[in-house]
Amino acid sequence: MGKFSAYKLPLKSLSVGSHEFDYHLDKKFFEDMESADIHDADLNIHVTVVAKNDLYELTIDITGEITLLCDRCLDDLQWPVDTTYHIYVKYGADYNDDSDELLEIPESDNYLNIAYMIYDTVALTIPIKHVHPLGKCNRAMSSLLKKHRAPGNISEEDGEMMEEIIDDIENTDVADSDNEATTDPRWDELKKLNDNN
Structure with a gap:
């Protein structure tokens, strides 16, 4: 069983109508994705699939929080996530993701693994500069x-x-007494000479 087998949607076996799937993402998901930016997560994923004979309408709603590193101080930074991804999926001769709105998958695929769609959707919510x-x-x-x-x-x-x-x-x-720098007495004497001039 693969790391992301839990995120396979059984499109071919879905009856016409609306179907819902729920997932929870944590640190393990992003470790498996080898994410360099996301260090922890507490995300709820709600997927709605509307099957219309040969066309499937997917809506992925993601809410929760991810943990990033602050670019300034390198401490943990909690970043809220509240986003939606919408795409149509249909079966065709071959895999084709040229369009932003339509994904074509091979007729031989019984399932659609949405793990990378979820990851990309979360990753796109991260700003270029993440700072406190x-x-x-x-x-x-x-x-x-x-x-x-x-x-x-x-x-x-x-x-x-x-x-x-x-x-x-x-x-x-x-x-913060640790940040107080002690001065060298030789420099203090030189400063006095400079002040006198």
Whole structure:
């Protein structure tokens, strides 16, 4: 039995009318898909198949939450998912997915495995940049970013965002003694010389 055999819809054996299927996706599904972005999931999948003789109308509703890594601080980021995928399926001579609205599968296939349709639909809900809202990132990592950022090597938009993050961190009442840098007394003496001039 394959990893995704649970996601096979028995199209040929469906009678004319509406049929419903439910699935729950967790971390294992995305590990099996070898997903680099999705680290955990709690998703409910509701599939409605309307069989119309030689045409099948599929509607896949996906709701729940996935866990990504924040691009800024690398902590877990919970991302809500609420999306729908709609496609028509019909039997034909060969497999053909040239159209976004119609999928043609070989007459010899009794089942349609929708695991990859589900995965692609979830993956398309992930934004290009996945980051925590301002002020919600890991404070220790944010202070390291501030310390090591190279001026001039970031875009204006990213620079403004970084300044907002830094201001937010600096304006919090949380004192983090680990982030206080001790200074070398030799540098302190040199600074005094510079101040006197």
